[in-house]
Amino acid sequence: xxxxxxxxxxxxxxxxxxxxxxxxxxxxxxxxxxxxxxxxxxxxxxxxxxxxxxxxxxxxxxxxxxxxxxxxxxxxxxxxxxxxxxxxxxxxxxxxxxxxxxxxxxxxxxxxxxxxxxxxxxxxxxxxxxxxxxxxxxxxxxxxxxxxxxxxxxxxxxxxxxxxxxxxxxxxxxxxxxxxxxxxxxxxxxxxxxxxxxxxxxxxxxxxxxxxxxxxxxxxxxxxxxxxxxxxxxxxxxxxxxxxxxxxxxxxxxxxxxxxxxxxxxxxxxxxxxxxxxxxxxxxxxxxxxxxxxxxxxxxxxxxxxxxxxxxxxxxxxxxxxxxxxxxxxxxxxxxxxxxxxxxxxxxxxxxxxxxxxxxxxxxxxxxxxxxxxxxxxxxxxxxxxxxxxxxxxxxxxxxxxxxxxxxxxxxxxxxxxxxxxxxxxxxxxxxxxxxxxxxxxxxxxxxxxxxxxxxxxxxxxxxxxxxxxxxxxxxxxxxxxxxxxxxxxxxxxxxxxxxxxxxxxxxxxxxxxxxxxxxxxxxxxxxxxxxxxxxxxxxxxxxxxxxxxxxxxxxxxxxxxxxxxxxxxxxxxxxxxxxxxxxxxxxxxxxxxxxxxxxxxxxxxxxxxxxxxxxxxxxxxxxxxxxxxxxxxxxxxxxxxxxxxxxxxxxxxxxxxxxxxxxxxxxxxxxxxxxxxxxxxxxxxxxxxxxxxxxxxxxxxxxxxxxxxxxxxxxxxxxxxxxxxxxxxxxxxxxxxxxxxxxxxxxxxxxxxxxxxxxxxxxxxxxxxxxxxxxxxxxxxxxxxxxxxxxxxxxxxxxxxxxxxxxx
Numbered sequence: 186x187x188x189x190x191x192x193x194x195x196x197x198x199x200x201x202x203x204x205x206x207x208x209x210x211x212x213x214x215x216x217x218x219x220x221x222x223x224x225x226x227x228x229x230x231x232x233x234x235x236x237x238x239x240x241x242x243x244x245x246x247x248x249x250x251x252x253x254x255x256x257x258x259x260x261x262x263x264x265x266x267x268x269x270x271x272x273x274x275x276x277x278x279x280x281x282x283x284x285x286x287x288x289x290x291x292x293x294x295x296x297x298x299x300x301x302x303x304x305x306x307x308x309x310x311x312x313x314x315x316x317x318x319x320x321x322x323x324x325x326x327x328x329x330x331x332x333x334x335x336x337x338x339x340x341x342x343x344x345x346x347x348x349x350x351x352x353x354x355x356x357x358x359x360x361x362x363x364x365x366x367x368x369x370x371x372x373x374x375x376x377x378x379x380x381x382x383x384x385x386x387x388x389x390x391x392x393x394x395x396x397x398x399x400x401x402x403x404x405x406x407x408x409x410x411x412x413x414x415x416x417x418x419x420x421x422x423x424x425x426x427x428x429x430x431x432x433x434x435x436x437x438x439x440x441x442x443x444x445x446x447x448x449x450x451x452x453x454x455x456x457x458x459x460x461x462x463x464x465x466x467x468x469x470x471x472x473x474x475x476x477x478x479x480x481x482x483x484x485x486x487x488x489x490x491x492x493x494x495x496x497x498x499x500x501x502x503x504x505x506x507x508x509x510x511x512x513x514x515x516x517x518x519x520x521x522x523x524x525x526x527x528x529x530x531x532x533x534x535x536x537x538x539x540x541x542x543x544x545x546x547x548x549x550x551x552x553x554x555x556x557x558x559x560x561x562x563x564x565x566x567x568x569x570x571x572x573x574x575x576x577x578x579x580x581x582x583x584x585x586x587x588x589x590x591x592x593x594x595x596x597x598x599x600x601x602x603x604x605x606x607x608x609x610x611x612x613x614x615x616x617x618x619x620x621x622x623x624x625x626x627x628x629x630x631x632x633x634x635x636x637x638x639x640x641x642x643x644x645x646x647x648x649x650x651x652x653x654x655x656x657x658x659x660x661x662x663x664x665x666x667x668x669x670x671x672x673x674x675x676x677x678x679x680x681x682x683x684x685x686x687x688x689x690x691x692x693x694x695x696x697x698x699x700x701x702x703x704x705x706x707x708x709x710x711x712x713x714x715x716x717x718x719x720x721x722x723x724x725x726x727x728x729x730x731x732x733x734x735x736x737x738x739x740x741x742x743x744x745x746x747x748x749x750x751x752x753x754x755x756x757x758x759x760x761x762x763x764x765x766x767x768x769x770x771x772x773x774x775x776x777x778x779x780x781x782x783x784x785x786x787x788x789x790x791x792x793x794x795x796x797x798x799x800x801x802x803x804x805x806x807x808x809x810x811x812x813x814x815x816x817x818x819x820x821x822x823x824x825x826x827x828x829x830x831x832x833x834x835x836x837x838x839x840x841x842x843x844x845x846x847x848x849x850x851x852x853x854x855x856x857x858x859x860x861x862x863x864x865x866x867x868x869x870x871x872x873x874x875x876x877x878x879x880x881x882x883x884x885x886x887x888x889x890x891x892x893x894x895x896x897x898x899x900x901x902x903x904x905x906x907x908x909x910x911x912x913x914x915x916x917x918x919x920x921x922x923x924x925x926x927x928x929x930x931x932x933x934x935x936x937x938x939x940x941x942x943x944x945x946x947x948x949x950x951x952x953x954x955x956x957x958x959x960x961x962x963x964x965x966x967x968x969x970x971x972x973x974x975x976x977x978x979x980x981x982x983x984x985x986x987x988x989x990x991x992x993x994x
Contacts, residue, residue: 293315530560562592701741797822853865892973
């Protein structure tokens, strides 16, 4: 801060004066008799005197005055400091007056006008402290920091206005932000691109010019643009053999008035490299042929299209498949690394070597080599599990497919991680396990870390509707009972037309063995409004035991026995079988055998793996009962990931795109007797029987589509002894609780298994969404039935909305 007014002092120092009186006064100011402080209210006088560092009688000079002002301003307490001198009338005494102007104290900070960015991100750029004097320089630095933040996000038109309001000596500082619109890219100009067109370069970039459609806004973002220059454009050229490519210059020409910008790139493509020789060095665990299987550039003769182009003069007659592709080379190296990891060589280093050479014909090529340092295979010393405060450790260890003493295997480690995540007992994303070396031999400890989450739920509710009366439900479900992965479930639904009670208990490891068991009991009294089936009362239970399949961690065999007694009322469709039941009701005795192989991941909405299940049920005969039949069903599911948005590291939770295919089939041999409605097959809708969206419940029959089937009407002909259905879906898994998809369903129903005809299937397609709620899985589907007809057999396709509460996967 420059020195302001020193009238008397300057006169004395310069020897200027017209009278002796003035000369005396000026001389007295040079060595003041006293020092006074004026203008202070917040900073006490003693502190100011101490910071000034002068006392009465000290001889003043220009350097001394300058130092005093500098030291006081440096305290940050004052906006202005002035030194003046006041002399007595006789000129006998003089006082040096330190006149200060105190800065306002910052009482509060506010940031307003933030919409495009998060409030937290913008406020983090404000580094001023409450209770400290306001520094104008710090305000300028804060404005610069906020402005830089907006520019990095493409908001070059943003403006920051500081405003100060003062109350009781304390100030509130408000940064008012006018964000404006994000800078729009009007075009991209590329200089020096001869082998790759500017259109292809722009397509590879994330920063693209604005277009005609509303979604082509061309908004500029610093991070995306930096990634374009550093990765996307060089990768595009590297895939085409231009591995010496570089961006010489990039310029962003901004028109702030219009909010537009032009990107101008100057590139140096360099020569194009073809693939030369290839060799592998240092490999002992795998032979050169085994490693060579991962080599991505196999020598092949030019294809017919390439040769035709050369003959017709419409393109190069040489094959471009031998052009070096950096991305394929890097992917192949990673596959070799994974192959070594799966054999326990987790410290193996596969170093890719790209040796540029000039051929005799002046063309460029690269000789490729993998230098492999295998090291020693790692043995798993121990596996630790941390963070499980409620779930027993043995429950988690049962999901491991990799054990202490095994040679380290990356694929089995990932599978173990997925199995633990599939339990659903821990917060997601689950951290990927740590691999810690323990000695010079390369042995490792593996540490899984989990964080418990609430797993059980209690739900209850009530409803009141015209024609249905008062109803309600009470439910209790705990999939991790006692923290031992045991599952207990109790459900009671009651109302005018329903009174269901279900109780089940599952132990996945009976007495810490590999044998699982499930016990189920139920009492169901129902008046079927759907399709006017009628009234039934079912009392029964089932006991099931599961055994591990030999040599497979993902396969199990199940044996079950169930008994069920049923009584029917006199009304509705079921009344037609009431006479066949004695006063004690109908009884069904069932022995079941099931084999299943399940490798799905990311449950409940799988994105990979598959499941294959086949079930055989034997009823009656030596088992007794009032029905004698055999029932067989099978289900095949397969899932494959298509891509993802978000993190790529294990343990992250990105959005995943997937494709899935499901096929179900069933056949019944013998006579189901009075149990037809529960043991034979019905097709259509989502609530009863087999799923076929786009059609009403019970509308698909062995005779074809029944158009007059409605919510309150069904026919005996709606049930068949064989069915087939299939579903293809394309979905997006947001997380473990939300999954939208598009689907295609097809299926049909037959009287006899021998009537199966895969060329005659009813088709439906639509969109759906599934979510997991405290009441259970919830699904909504809107489907179009392609093969619906009217009463006269004329095609009447239409849309239909389906609602499902219960098992979705």
